[in-house]
Amino acid sequence: MSSIAAYYAGKNVLITGATGFMGKVLVEKLLRSCPKVKAIYILVRPKAGQSMQERVTNMMKCKLFDRVREDFQKKIIPIGSELMLPNLAISSEDTERLLSCINVIFHCAATIRFDEPLKHALQLNVVATQQLLVLARQMQKLDAFIHISTAYANCNRNHVEEIIYPPTVEPKKLIDSLEWMDESMIQDITPKLIGDRPNTYTYTKALAEYVVQQEGGDLNIAIIRPSIVGASWQEPFPGWIDNFNGPSGLFIAAGKGILRTMRATNNAVADLIPVDVVVNLTLAAGWHTAVHRPKVTRIYNCTTGGINPFHWGEIEYHVISTFKRNPLDQAFRRPNANITSNYLINQYWIAVSHKAPALLYDLYLRLTGQKPRMMKIFNRLHKSMMLLEYFSSKSWNWSSENMNMLMSQLSIEDKRATKHPLCLQHHSPGLHLACVYRSLTNGPQHLVFCGQPMLQVPVLFQGVQHPPTLKPRGKPHIEASPCSKRLTIHSQYLTFLNKNNHQTSRVSVKENNMTLHSNVINLHTAINYYKER
Template identity: 75%
Template sequence: MMVSIPEYYEGKNVLLTGATGFMGKVLLEKLLRSCPKLKTVYVLVRHKAGKNSQERVEEMISCKLFDRLRDEQPEFNEKIIAVASDLTEVDMALSEEDKENLINCTNIIFHCAATVRFNEILRDAVQLNVIATQQLLFLAQKMKNLDVFIHVSTAFAYCNRKHIEEVVYPPPVDPKKLIDSLEWMDDSLVNDITPKLIGDRPNTYTYTKALAEYIVQLEGAKLNVAIIRPSIVGASWKEPFPGWIDNFNGPSGLFIAAGKGILRTMRASNNAVADLIPVDVVINATIAAAWYSGVNRPRNTMVYNCTTGGTNPFHWGEVEYHVISTFKRNPLEQAFRRPNVNLTSNHLLYHYWIAVSHKAPAFLYDIYLRITGRSPRMMKTITRLHKAMMLLEYFTSNSWEWNTDNVNMLMSQLSPEDKKTFNFDVRQLHWAEYMENYCMGTKKYVLNEEMSGLPAARKHLNKLRNIRYGFNTVLVILIWRIFIARSQMARNIWYFVVSLCYKFLSYFRASSTMRY
């Protein structure tokens, strides 16, 4: 019998990077809440916006995410030690005192820090995702009591492959040679060669995450290392409460744009698998992976493809349906138009809908704002939305197959109690319920809209519906007066189409009556 997960973490000192990020926050909260005898969490945080590391940590743990932990363990903040650090600087800008302390005390490292911007310039992406990982590994090699090094990667690190195993593949280029080259190249040259370097990968994010994995395997050869590869990380499933989300990144921003009625069309395949994964599922698997490697000390680098597509598939067409239906029942405040999104993979049709459903209404609305003495903003919003859509097109138009044998093995090793506390079995995930909680999470936690405002939001949505019906009626009358009423041929075609529709409806009604 292996020790339980909470027993393994008892008395341990954890080093966490990326704690102020989405996944890092959830990991910190879950560790402290479910492993209450954990000794200390050292959090590497840089100074930012005039706030030092301690101030940023205090601000972070004051958010709603930590409310449950605050109720259960009021003194939890005493276990968190903020360490001033900047992963982009030499030696991570650690003081000698802090470095010595980490070398002597750290038992487990969770490396979550990374840039998640898909369009990051290559130099910055390499610095944040590759060099920072390399520097942390150099520090880990000096640590006297290190049990496990956990590196959080992405399931799309090798998205140029359709079938992805739980192994570290050969890198697209030698990371060390690339790092050396970037030192003497100027920015214009780096930007010029970036498309050739990344090749058939869609962006610098997936490219540098693949390089980082190779660095982890290379520099972590003498360490006990595991790599977690989540797919598209979304709102929480259950913990600390359903639907928690705190950012516009990834699909969350598109869901909000759809709910506001701004996003009307998107290039995507209805049948492509939307490999969404709840953030708490990823975190539970990450904590369990560190436990398994710490207890069993496997010979090889353990890789875990933390995905849903092969086990509990959900498609983009289904995502669109649940998002729209949720926001029609529970609308966002001050929606621009009624929620409705058309997914298409046809290039010409996509650009037609962009012109008709996005650009034309935005242009007209900006004219209205100018006339009423306000600053035009909708075209700028549409431009930002289109940029975000372009970054996600690759992932909404393709599907992948991920091997998840290691994840299944890890699940089988958990005790019944640990399976309840650290659940990452996505077979239990009910997508309709999850998507509703996700959408409501964007309303409550990202937009900070109160549920008490729902009646007014529904009234506003009904008003938009009436405006739309009125506009369509006026448009039909204008078309009739301008084009049809003046031409006998057009009238004949019109009457023919109307009669066909009438016959079809009559037949449908008669068939329904006979069945009844």
Template identity: 55%
Template sequence: MVSIPEYYEDKNVLITGATGFLGKVLLEKLLRSCPKVNSVFVLVRQKAGQTPQERIDELISCKLFDRLRDENPDFREKIIAISSELTQPKLALSEEDKEVIIDSTNIIFHCAATVRFNENLRDAVQLNVIATRQLILLAQQMKNLEVFMHVSTAYAYCNRKHIDEVVYPPPVDPKKLIDSLEWMDDGLVNDITPKLIGDRPNTYIYTKALAEYVVQQEGAKLNVAIVRPSIVGASWKEPFPGWIDNFNGPSGLFIAAGKGILRTMRASNNALADLVPVDIVVNTSLAAAWYSGINRMMKAITRLHKAMVFLEYFTSNSWVWNTDNVNMLMNQLNPEDKKTFNIDVRQLHWAEYIENYCMGTKKYVLNEEMSGLPAARKHLNKLRNIRYGFNTILVILIWRIFIARSQMARNIWYFVVSLCYKFLSYFRASSTMRY
């Protein structure tokens, strides 16, 4: 079979969510490792007074694209920003842009979604379900589409303990839910949300499960692949170790712990930490689209499940996910692709990765200078010594109190025994006199 870069050669790729954490890493990796890709359409909405093109210009000027700029300075010419609003009818595409997309697109990567756990149900359905449905309808019109790659989540069915690589029936028909939300007011929607999501922990997971069903049912005539990453964390290797740009997932925990704000967290010692580096997710997505494009198979490709769980629900439970498709996918790659599109997380050295992750939150999220790291470590050691000293003094104090109380207890015991002995002696003497 052709290699992954060969497959993407002269292809036109469409990406949603390119300004998000996962989407921007996917964009960088695609342009860097598949330099002969023809064009990359990115659907971007206007925001904060910036046009879609201005947002893309700002995006590709960040540090994430430094390596790509060095290796391929002309990469900007391949990126085509298209004004779109996924929450609007027909994605708010102009007729001209729509025609270009329909005529040219070969591969779609649908990464856009709201990842807020506390999103209200109406907005979560709009962003994660309706937008997916509209993109599917657009994809059905595309003349040369080869693959529709949908990025979901490994927790879409976390109400099950064992999760297979299948799309399970949804708790409610997405079409009926969408129709109902049109006439319900916000108060009623908020009232019925707990009953609708049932044993799922939040609206994000609930709507991602519905989105998978929409992709499966309405995209039945398309060549669909679904990737289910777990909690997506900082980069492992690419474009450099530890890259992260947000507080989501474990990033916030690492920062809070590093700053001394977070000291304890409720969790289960028996729960596995589900965390996957973002570059593994991106490589898996690119490889899965390659495999689906070559074989024209309609199946879910992967589920990655070594990751940090988030919040009490996830830190107190464990799940079992099947990874037969991932193992099969790795075996399909040639040696060069295995190196360039590495998806074998078993090679990951976790101690080194977590250290890079923590350094990445300091450098890329907090924008702090690494030159202050030695002083910070010295300060941390000082605080640790103070804590150890305080704990030692506390233990000694408790021990002294215990010893003192033990001595007092012995003195009281001796007094009681002596008193009893004297009483018995007096009683015995009195009895002898009466006799």
């Protein structure tokens, strides 16, 4: 058993936001990789006409939990809660239970809406964190408090260190002031409060970090700052995602032929991080914080831009090539995306490629007696694009000293089981698109991994008398079929197919002999995945 799994054995864990995207992956990873964890308490509120128990039941049915469904029923303990209410609306009986047994807290709950009104965002992201800290300070057996923030909490800085930056306004004073203000007054002062940050989300997440530091008392605390969290890389299987917020939604819109233009700076880094990498880091940070008990709050910038940079200008190629080879069902039109940093050019293409076709299609729907819908779809798309524009037009540098330190503290077994961002130097950015595609189609016939030009890829087919050396040119990709377990390596001048379609286990890659650009898919990872299927 690894050191991390050994620590969580017999422990009681409390997770907020467990029904969200990252929370679900965290629950699954704990149950699968730390099978001796005693119990996982999750805070759940009634929502959309569903009771707490109904939400947990629906959560358990998710494909994500296929491998741990039996443990889910035994070890998941839901606790009724509401972050907007005093004391988180936890009953006195449940409070006593939590105070006496919880060893680790993972605080994932937050509103991630960029356009959330300030008062509501402050309540969910800051006040709820304050109240959870009050509860945590009373817990008799608490070893670690892990707070999930965002790498963009300090997006008003070009270089972000692994430290907490003090806000211009004390959170307590701000919370007290907003209590007596009406909505119109709050709207008037919001731009002045958030300053050069783009939205209330990043502003309140920065305030929450400061609150955690100031009000944590003697707790052992760590803060995780992931960048743009996307589909899973490897665990529990490649490509899992339960929403299409942010870039994932735009990628799918492009694949459907809806999105044809997007405003972004071509050389700006699109810092995408797989959700399983963030979760693995979170669990490792929980172990390190509980075992080593650092004297100061540790901040972990969980980003990939400094390790495996992927630029927004590259998205155009990846989107089009991926979805042309693997067209989505019921596409609006042929995929074709154009990324530009010029405002006027972008507005021109929005009028020509978005609004005009939408109006014509809605006219056709009206004439045929159907309800028009395309302009509504495009309006929602344009709103999403506007909210993302700030992040697609700039690049940031995040320091990663604590990440390096944590990696050095792990055993060999833990490093193998925990895919940290440092492992992403072989992670292709095109894999994010492939993962999104795989999730959308619920397992396509062919999963395509896109890469940049390779210099040389020596491949050994065991049992072949004269193993070939492949020297692809142009922009190669690897095409793997889960059904036939067939691996095909394509390039502009070369196609080489494994002759033994049903014995992919005979194929291996001499990884140490590879000479690759940083953005090329790790062939070894791809082949090993299909060996295990």
